[in-house]
Amino acid sequence: MATGNRRERERAQREQMIVRAARELAEAEGWDAVTTRRLAAEIEYSQPVLYSHFSGKAAIMTAVAAEGFEELAVALRTARTAVSGVRASLAAVARAYTDFARERPALYDAMFTHAVELRFASPDAPDALQAGFAEFLEVVGPVAGDDAPGLLAETFWAGLHGLALLERSGRLPEQAHDERLTLLIARLAPPR
Amino acid sequence: MATGNRRERERAQREQMIVRAARELAEAEGWDAVTTRRLAAEIEYSQPVLYSHFSGKAAIMTAVAAEGFEELAVALRTARTAVSGVRASLAAVARAYTDFARERPALYDAMFTHAVELRFASPDAPDALQAGFAEFLEVVGPVAGDDAPGLLAETFWAGLHGLALLERSGRLPEQAHDERLTLLIARLAPPR
DNA sequence: CGCCCATCCTAGCAACGCTAGGAATCCTAC
DNA sequence: GTAGGATTCCTAGCGTTGCTAGGATGGGCG
Secondary structure: OOOHHHHHHHHHHHHHHHHHHHHHHHHHHOHHHOOHHHHHHHHOOOHHHHHHHOOOHHHHHHHHHHHHHHHHHHHHHHHHHHOOOHHHHHHHHHHHHHHHHHHOHHHHHHHHOOOOOOOOOOOOOOHHHHHHHHHHHHHHHHHOOOOOHHHHHHHHHHHHHHHHHHHHOOOOOHHHHHHHHHHHHHHHOOOO | OOOHHHHHHHHHHHHHHHHHHHHHHHHHHOHHHOOHHHHHHHHOOOHHHHHHHOOOHHHHHHHHHHHHHHHHHHHHHHHHHHOOOHHHHHHHHHHHHHHHHHHOHHHHHHHHOOOOOOOOOOOOOOHHHHHHHHHHHHHHHHHOOOOOHHHHHHHHHHHHHHHHHHHHOOOOOHHHHHHHHHHHHHHHOOOO
């Protein structure tokens, strides 16, 4: 067991390389370009080593998605705490969310379009996921009024998610994004 | 040219068979199960005939999506005209939309997740697509107030789209769907 | 009747995710 | 220091995918 730690460390390092390679490739050329062969070449190992770390390609995408949830939670939290006031926080979180989706489309896809294995809306969901949702709860709470904050947060989130997806795929012209965001906030979370 | 009409007719018929087979297979087993080989077997022709009708699998999915937009437009219109009153129409259209997405997940995926080739939000978009959007415009108009009806319709649509996707993938517990829908309507389109 | 053109199928290509089985390497124990 | 054993890793290959080339087949026309 003398060298046990080193090997474990090296293994963890290599696993991180796989995830990073997958993410970079996906962000550069889309998930279709992320093949197990290219991944293997990228980390300078043969294909089968991937399977000693992950059960398959889907698991690798899930790992990338998990990273994404961490970063999303941070981004939302940063946005919220950077400003003060109920309406400013709302706007900041909303903008941070849609910015995140637009700037990292492949990552966002891994998180929300693929990777269905990740548990959501349950106690055993990843911490980062709950942390992200908590940010929504935080900014939405003050304007919830008689409605359940949880429900409002979910609906707010869904609205942003829909906007992000439809705009990114060209189904809604991106140029009016700001106006839609403003409208969504003004109506979903009106001043009380 | 004596038999020209018959052959054209038969060709069109076979094309329809392909689209129907693709759709049924997708709805029964998901799009992953829709392979060109299975499609060919289903219509009792060999693989290459598919490519004499469509440029590839993506084009077949787009054709299925086009059917979906037709049906969605009809469903929305039916829902809207079945009731009277501003708020009732809003609720009816919203419910019809999310019902459509939940009951035909594969079709909905073809329309919104795949098939990016279809032009949206432009004059040369399919008629059915514009017709569907027109239904949103119709029910949203009376509550637009000072906001542009087009923007509100888009945002409303995005909200429903987000709800549909997040609920269907288990990211939001489906059981609270009604409450979210009510909340979305009450806030996005409040009584004026 | 015989040619000819369109239609359709067989066969195959490259690439995919994934896996079996043997080679090579490193650690351990004597 | 060296033999043995276990672990790590690679080569090779399987089955399937979307898609295509090229030859057979059969109906329509002169």
